[in-house]
Amino acid sequence: MTNDQMQLFGGSWTEQKLAILAEYLSSYNTALKKQPFTRIYVDAFAGTGYRQQRRSRSRMPDLFQETDQDESQGFLKGSAKLALETEPAFHRYIFVESDAAKVSELGKLGQDHPDKKGCIQVIQSDANAFLRDFCTNQSWVGARAVVFIDPFATEVEWATIEAIARTQAIDVWILFPLMAVNRLLSRDSRKVHRSALGRIFGTDEWFERFYQTRREDDILGQSFEKVTKAGDFDRIRDFYLERLRGVFAKVAEKPRVLCNSKGSPLFQLFFAASNRRGTAAEIAVRIASHLLENL
Ligand SMILES: C[S@@+](CC[C@H](N)C(=O)[O-])C[C@H]1O[C@@H](n2cnc3c(N)ncnc32)[C@H](O)[C@@H]1O
Numbered sequence: 001m002t003n004d005q006m007q008l009f010g011g012s013w014t015e016q017k018l019a020i021l022a023e024y025l026s027s028y029n030t031a032l033k034k035q036p037f038t039r040i041y042v043d044a045f046a047g048t049g050y051r052q053q054r055r056s057r058s059r060m061p062d063l064f065q066e067t068d069q070d071e072s073q074g075f076l077k078g079s080a081k082l083a084l085e086t087e088p089a090f091h092r093y094i095f096v097e098s099d100a101a102k103v104s105e106l107g108k109l110g111q112d113h114p115d116k117k118g119c120i121q122v123i124q125s126d127a128n129a130f131l132r133d134f135c136t137n138q139s140w141v142g143a144r145a146v147v148f149i150d151p152f153a154t155e156v157e158w159a160t161i162e163a164i165a166r167t168q169a170i171d172v173w174i175l176f177p178l179m180a181v182n183r184l185l186s187r188d189s190r191k192v193h194r195s196a197l198g199r200i201f202g203t204d205e206w207f208e209r210f211y212q213t214r215r216e217d218d219i220l221g222q223s224f225e226k227v228t229k230a231g232d233f234d235r236i237r238d239f240y241l242e243r244l245r246g247v248f249a250k251v252a253e254k255p256r257v258l259c260n261s262k263g264s265p266l267f268q269l270f271f272a273a274s275n276r277r278g279t280a281a282e283i284a285v286r287i288a289s290h291l292l293e294n295l
Helices: 013-032 080-084 101-107 114-119 127-137 158-167 178-184 195-199 206-211 232-245 282-293
Strands: 040-044 051-053 075-077 092-097 120-124 143-149 168-175 211-217 223-229 257-258 265-273
Touching: 013 040, 013 080, 013 143, 013 168, 013 223, 013 257, 013 265, 013 282, 040 080, 075 080, 075 232, 080 092, 092 101, 101 120, 114 120, 127 158, 158 168, 158 195, 158 232, 168 232, 168 282, 178 232, 178 265, 195 206, 195 232, 206 211, 206 232, 211 282, 232 265, 265 282
Parallel strands: 040 092, 040 143, 092 120, 143 168
Antiparallel strands: 051 075, 168 265, 211 223, 257 265
16 A cells, blocks of 8 residues: 555544534633633643544545644644643643653643743643542632543543542543443453442442343253343443432533444543532533534
8 A cells, every 4th residue: 555545534533522622621711711710721641742643544535634734744733732722721731641751742842832831730640649639639719620531441430530520610521431341341241340340430330230130040940140231332321421410510411422433432522510509510511512412
């Protein structure tokens, strides 16, 4: 295959996810700009600020091709860079990343944004550990935040989500790993990854949701318990939505399913708002729902 046969691939689930995030950040800052809050953006799985341009073997035209310089050089903007470009701006940017090389790249983002240099913190940490500490120790009296949770797979623990909900000051976007969780729910119930699923859902109730137990007779007429998997992508989504509703003030009821190029669901993008005072959560969810359902 020649280079000419390689086409830039656009319109992927990554683009959808980032387009929704970028629009939300701008709406959020516009809505809060006259209020006396310090607005903080927290990117808990920040990457480098850029992502490598993906190439596809297909001849599909690149519907989402953009023309700015970064992209012609083979890089597209990642969430941290998009957050820095948001107008109106945030007062603080916290970029968390566990990989040392990526942390070093994140450290360079301030060079393109000299006006924001003093507002950017780059932290090398596990996202769960950082977020729990941040949610507990940040004073929320005069501060509000948007947290973006964008893991590769099943890194995010339920205890972290609960810590975010308790602040009553954070709006959160969660990229939930549908396909990875579906794989943890093995067909053979004896091989299920119980501890990982317990960490993700924060309860053992998932077992009754995703497995059906019934008694059957074997050929000798002996009764035995048969356990079959009943969990599918829709049930996984519904269960996580129910878990979020249990701890957040308000949750977007139609999270966006993000599929790979073959149409298989990879992730579900959820939004939840934690502020139980006044109408803040309602407004936030209205904006997020509009983006999830229309963008
Ligand atoms: C999907 S990528 C993030 C992409 C980024 N949000 C963007 O738009 O460019 C996930 C990132 O999380 C980092 N990571 C993986 N496990 C982590 C953890 N436990 N805590 C913090 N970062 C982690 C990976 O090194 C990777 O850079």
